[in-house]
Amino acid sequence: MSRFWSDTTRRISPYIPGEQPQDKEYIKLNTNENPYPPSPRVFDAINRALSNLRRYPDPEGMRLREVIASYHNLEVQQVFVSNGSDELLAFAFMAFFMPDRPVIYPDITYTFYEVYASLFKIRNTLIPLNEDFSIDIKPYCTNGAGVIIANPNAPTGITLNLKEIETILASNPDNVVIIDEAYIDFGGETSYGFINKFPNLLVVQTLSKSRSLAGLRVGFAMGSQELIEGLCRIKNSVNSYPLDRLALEGAIAAIEDDQYFQETRQRIINTREHIKPSLREMGFEVLDSKANFLFISHNALHAGTLFRELKDAGVLTRHFQRPRIENFLRVTIGTEDEMRAFLSLTKDIIKKQHKSLDKKIHLI
Amino acid sequence: MSRFWSDTTRRISPYIPGEQPQDKEYIKLNTNENPYPPSPRVFDAINRALSNLRRYPDPEGMRLREVIASYHNLEVQQVFVSNGSDELLAFAFMAFFMPDRPVIYPDITYTFYEVYASLFKIRNTLIPLNEDFSIDIKPYCTNGAGVIIANPNAPTGITLNLKEIETILASNPDNVVIIDEAYIDFGGETSYGFINKFPNLLVVQTLSKSRSLAGLRVGFAMGSQELIEGLCRIKNSVNSYPLDRLALEGAIAAIEDDQYFQETRQRIINTREHIKPSLREMGFEVLDSKANFLFISHNALHAGTLFRELKDAGVLTRHFQRPRIENFLRVTIGTEDEMRAFLSLTKDIIKKQHKSLDKKIHLI
Numbered sequence: 092m093s094r095f096w097s098d099t100t101r102r103i104s105p106y107i108p109g110e111q112p113q114d115k116e117y118i119k120l121n122t123n124e125n126p127y128p129p130s131p132r133v134f135d136a137i138n139r140a141l142s143n144l145r146r147y148p149d150p151e152g153m154r155l156r157e158v159i160a161s162y163h164n165l166e167v168q169q170v171f172v173s174n175g176s177d178e179l180l181a182f183a184f185m186a187f188f189m190p191d192r193p194v195i196y197p198d199i200t201y202t203f204y205e206v207y208a209s210l211f212k213i214r215n216t217l218i219p220l221n222e223d224f225s226i227d228i229k230p231y232c233t234n235g236a237g238v239i240i241a242n243p244n245a246p247t248g249i250t251l252n253l254k255e256i257e258t259i260l261a262s263n264p265d266n267v268v269i270i271d272e273a274y275i276d277f278g279g280e281t282s283y284g285f286i287n288k289f290p291n292l293l294v295v296q297t298l299s300k301s302r303s304l305a306g307l308r309v310g311f312a313m314g315s316q317e318l319i320e321g322l323c324r325i326k327n328s329v330n331s332y333p334l335d336r337l338a339l340e341g342a343i344a345a346i347e348d349d350q351y352f353q354e355t356r357q358r359i360i361n362t363r364e365h366i367k368p369s370l371r372e373m374g375f376e377v378l379d380s381k382a383n384f385l386f387i388s389h390n391a392l393h394a395g396t397l398f399r400e401l402k403d404a405g406v407l408t409r410h411f412q413r414p415r416i417e418n419f420l421r422v423t424i425g426t427e428d429e430m431r432a433f434l435s436l437t438k439d440i441i442k443k444q445h446k447s448l449d450k451k452i453h454l455i
Numbered sequence: 456m457s458r459f460w461s462d463t464t465r466r467i468s469p470y471i472p473g474e475q476p477q478d479k480e481y482i483k484l485n486t487n488e489n490p491y492p493p494s495p496r497v498f499d500a501i502n503r504a505l506s507n508l509r510r511y512p513d514p515e516g517m518r519l520r521e522v523i524a525s526y527h528n529l530e531v532q533q534v535f536v537s538n539g540s541d542e543l544l545a546f547a548f549m550a551f552f553m554p555d556r557p558v559i560y561p562d563i564t565y566t567f568y569e570v571y572a573s574l575f576k577i578r579n580t581l582i583p584l585n586e587d588f589s590i591d592i593k594p595y596c597t598n599g600a601g602v603i604i605a606n607p608n609a610p611t612g613i614t615l616n617l618k619e620i621e622t623i624l625a626s627n628p629d630n631v632v633i634i635d636e637a638y639i640d641f642g643g644e645t646s647y648g649f650i651n652k653f654p655n656l657l658v659v660q661t662l663s664k665s666r667s668l669a670g671l672r673v674g675f676a677m678g679s680q681e682l683i684e685g686l687c688r689i690k691n692s693v694n695s696y697p698l699d700r701l702a703l704e705g706a707i708a709a710i711e712d713d714q715y716f717q718e719t720r721q722r723i724i725n726t727r728e729h730i731k732p733s734l735r736e737m738g739f740e741v742l743d744s745k746a747n748f749l750f751i752s753h754n755a756l757h758a759g760t761l762f763r764e765l766k767d768a769g770v771l772t773r774h775f776q777r778p779r780i781e782n783f784l785r786v787t788i789g790t791e792d793e794m795r796a797f798l799s800l801t802k803d804i805i806k807k808q809h810k811s812l813d814k815k816i817h818l819i
Contacts, residue, residue, distance in 0.1 A: 093681035095631050095655060096688075097553040105691030108514050125509050134505055137701070141498055144705070145489050145667040150472050174538055178694040189461040210692045267459050291459060303509040306700035317457035324460075327469030328574045330542040336670035337501070337701050341508070 099210065106177075106206045109409050118432055120423040121407040123274070123384050125303035127358065127426075129341070130351040133304070136344035140336045148336045151323075155334070158343050159311050163283055168316045171323065172342075174333040176273060176297040176310030179322070180239075181207055182329070183293060183312070186321040187237060187267040188213045194237040197226060199416055201245045201271065220247075220415075224378060224386075228255045232262035239269040243279050246411065246421040248380025250279040260289040267318065269293045276301035276356050277363070277424075278381035283313045290315035300383055301356050302345040309334065309342040359383050363424045369434055373441060384423045386416075392444050394420045400440045406433055463574065470541075470570045473773055482796055484787040485771040487638070487748050489667035491722070491790075493705070494715040497668070500708035504700045512700045515687075519698070522707050523675050527647050532680045535687065536706075538697040540637060540661040540674030543686070544603075545571055546693070547657060547676070550685040551601060551631040552577045558601040561590060563780055565609045565635065584611070584779075588742060588750075592619045596626035603633040607643050610775065610785040612744025614643040624653040631682065633657045640665035640720050641727070642745035647677045654679035664747055665720050666709040673698065673706040723747050727788045733798055737805060748787045750780075756808050758784045764804045770797055 092101060109122035156170040163170075173179040184207040188194045193214035196204050208215040218230045224247045231238050238259060243250045260268055268291055275281045275296065283294045293314040299305040312322060326333060334342075345352070363385065370377050375387045388394060398410035398420055409421040422433065456465060473486035516536040524531045537543040548571040552558045557578035560568050572579040582594045588611045595602050602623060607614045624632055632655055639645045639660065647658045657678040663669040676686060690697060698706075709716070727749065734741050734751055742750045752758060762774035762784055773785040786797065 093685060094629070095551055095682060096685045097549065097551055097556065099553065100550045100685045100688050103688060103692045105688050106695055107691075108511070108695040111511065111513060119510075122511055124511060127509065128506075129508050133508070137501070137505065140670075141501065142492075144493050144497070144670040145491065146483075147472070147475065147486055147488060147663070147669040148672070149475060174699075175694060175696060178697070181693045185461065186464045187459055187461055189463065192461065206692045210689075265458070299511070305511040305696075306504075306508040308512070308696055308699040318459060321457060321460045321464045324464050324467060324469050325574075327471075328467045328570045329545045330539060331470055331472040332539060332669075332672055333542070335538075335672040335699070335702055338699055 103209050104206065106203045110407070112407070115405065117405055117407045118425065118429050119407050120425055120429065120433060121409045122305075123300055123382075123423045124305050125300060125355065125359070125383070126424070126429060127303055127355045129303040130345050130348035132344040132348045132351075133341045136340040137337045140340040144336060146336075148332050148334060148339055150327075150331045152334050152339055155339050155343050158346050159313070162346055163313060165283070165286065165313060166316070169286060169313055169319055171312040171319045171326075172334060173310045173312070173326065174338070175299065175308040176271070176295050177203060178333065179295055179310045179312055180204070180269070180271065181210070182322050182325045183267075183269055183295070184208065184211050184213060186325045187293075187318070190214050192237060192266070194239060195231060196239045197244065199224065199244075199247065199413075201241050204239055225249055226251055228259055231259045234263050234265055237266045237268070238263060239271060241271040241273065242282070243274045243277075243380065243382040245274065245382070246384065246409070246416070246419070247378050247386050248274070248382040248384060249378055250381045253280045253282060256282045257285060260285055260292055263291055267291050267293060269295060271295045273297050274300060274382035277383045278360055286313055286315065290317060293318050298342055298345055302352060303355065304341065304345055307338050307341050309338050359424050362427055362430055366430050366434060373438060384421050386419050386421050388419045389441070392441055394418045396444070397437065397440060401433075401436060404436045404440070406436055467573050468570065470567045474771070476771070479769065481769055481771045482789065482793050483771050484789055484793065484797060485773045486669070487664055487746070487787045488669050489664060489719065489723070489747070490788070490793060491667055491719045493667040494709055494712035496708040496712045496715075497705045500704040501701045504704040508700060510700075512696050512698060512703055514691075514695045516698050516703055519703050519707050522710050523677075526710055527677060529647070529650065529677060530680070533650060533677055533683055535676040535678075535683045535690075536698060537674045537676070537690065538702070539663065539672040540635070540659050541567060542697065543659055543674045543676055544568070544633070544635065545574070546686050546689045547631075547633055547659070548572065548575050548577060550689045551657075551682070554578055556601060556630070558603060559595065560603045561608065563588065563608075563611065563777075565605050568603055589613055590615055592623055595623045598627050598629055601630045601632070602627060603635060605635040605637065606646070607638045607641075607744065607746040609638065609746070610748065610773070610780070610783070611742050611750050612638070612746040612748060613742055614745045617644045617646060620646045621649060624649055624656055627655055631655050631657060633659060635659045637661050638664060638746035641747045642724055650677055650679060654681060657682050662706055662709055666716060667719065668705065668709055671702050671705050673702050723788050726791055726794055730794050730798060737802060748785050750783050750785050752783045753805070755812075756805055758782045760808070761801065761804060765797075765800060768800045768804070770800055
């Protein structure tokens with residue numbers, strides 16, 4: 092704490108991203124990165140953009156917005172681009188929510204929402220997920236507050252279907268509803284088709300996961316022209332040029348190479364579905380994730396123990412020490428090889444625990 | 456205006472960056488970009504970083520912070536990095552100023568300060584520059600408010616010396632003093648040497664100008680550990696990863712190639728000093744700029760007219776339609792060739808105006 096800090100700086104509890112340890116080479120299943128590299132076209136595009144680095148990029152990122160608009164059959168004024176989708180969500184909280192227009196979201200979801208609400212002093216209400224971690228949409232249909240829902244939800248991976256999203260949108264004519272689709276390309280149903288029907292819908296996506304570009308920082312939003320204009324106003328009051336020339340060109344190439352995108356995302360979906368039964372056989376509850384991660388809980392081995400044992404063995408996963416989910420582990424879907432290694436190590440750890448348990452029982 | 460916009464979104468007047476027209480090739484002297492490309496080492500570094508784009512960058516940018524710290528003989532905890540210095544200034548306004556700890560700055564300066572104050576609802580007082588556009592430091596020495604001063608100031612290019620900066624720092628023990636050194640490498644005296652003496656000092660710099668990397672978006676701040684920690688708290692509440700992998704590596708290479716940096720900045724200083732007398736001969740008042748631009752006003756030709764005539768002739772400059780400076784033009788220092796073209800076109804425009812004026816006088 093410093094006497095120079097503003098009230099805001101004192102009040103906030105910053106977000107803590109997943110660890111990126113440098114001490115050794117890990118099988119990294121902790122931050123939902125894509126196990127496959129980005130499209131080869133990305134590298135060519137970035138190389139071409141190198142010649143003009145001394146010049147400012149286009150502050151509005153128009154060419155990237157056009158490519159995203161055309162891909163989704165929208166107008167360019169319905170698309171906003173940003174330096175990763177986290178920045179975009181921060182802008183959206185500033186642009187559309189406020190103390191007297193509060194925001195609601197699930198008690199278990201992306202923890203950054205809590206951070207934004209605190210940073211911008213926005214009143215927020217957390218709606219408990221059902222016992223099975225699914226979302227009951229009723230509390231979101233009161234037209235009493237803005238809504239932000241991750242679909243698929245994180246870290247559960249569970250989705251809402253389009254009928255449910257439509258019900259939320261239709262019952263909130265006076266509030267912005269943000270659907271955070273960071274993980275949508277791994278099996279959920281995207282809601283951007285509702286944009287022309289519901290001016291209160293903002294769909295947020297990212298190139299970090301399904302386009303393998305976590306290292307390039309590109310997110311985008313799709314919504315009515317008035318919502319996009321609101322985001323532009325905030326962005327132009329914080330940073331005129333949030334996307335550098337290389338990120339803009341790399342992102343365009345990644346969106347344009349649709350075949351590569353379809354192939355790699357399908358591979359990840361296949362791997363995910365392939366390991367679900369193996370995990371269940373080993374005694375895990377496996378939530379029905381449609382994301383590039385699984386959220387799992389073992390019937391005998393505590394998630395905290397498994398997390399530490401896996402880390403010691405060179406596999407990083409993510410363990411959230413929070414109510415309701417402290418006995419779950421979030422495991423990113425890696426390559427087939429990585430997941431085989433993860434399964435085999437996990438099997439060993441469980442066996443070892445059983446043995447030590449048997450020994451204890453024997454001693455009694 | 457949209458009914459979905461928050462009070463903030465309605466209230467703000469976003470910043471308008473210099474134009475980047477696409478209609479034809481201009482001699483671009485309007486956004487203070489460097490006329491020389493970045494160090495060749497930047498390209499190698501970016502190419503090496505391409506192999507890992509699927510992975511998140513280091514959220515804290517530690518290696519870049521270490522390189523900047525080592526270059527300035529500081530600790531890594533005294534350095535903060537960001538996606539351009541505009542983002543950094545936005546974070547600093549949030550981190551250190553607030554309604555009951557207001558901020559003061561000159562009436563003529565970087566117009567983004569006004570935008571930040573409005574965005575974050577910070578009370579601000581504008582202190583008029585002296586008649587000759589120099590800064591009278593007395594009003595900044597009251598210990599009554601935070602201070603932000605661009606040094607050199609923009610768009611005048613006029614500097615404060617270290618003695619004056621030290622006086623401001625010493626007389627503000629309870630307030631953060633931000634010295635925005637975006638243009639410092641072109642002849643001003645940097646104030647980072649005061650960091651260990653004054654915990655209230657934040658020095659902000661950018662790689663956009665003197666390191667030719669406007670297109671890569673990298674800014675940094677140097678200050679006491681408590682100020683840097685405050686900035687980190689805000690950054691980690693907005694966007695965990697503001698700098699992408701390519702920007703981090705490119706920036707490291709640019710800082711490390713000090714010889715290239717020294718050569719190119721000296722070339723720009725030489726060009727600037729070289730054209731000052733020619734402009735004065737042509738009837739211009741030329742402020743004593745220590746930046747990579749000149750701020751000039753002609754004794755017979757209005758700046759607005761010259762701006763338009765130059766634009767028609769293919770040369771972009773910047774004209775601010777604001778009180779006290781509407782008869783000035785800000786002209787970025789380009790290559791020797793570009794400045795020769797600018798001088799010759801300007802001479803022609805003035806001659807043409809004189810002729811049409813002579814004709815009018817003759818007719819009377």
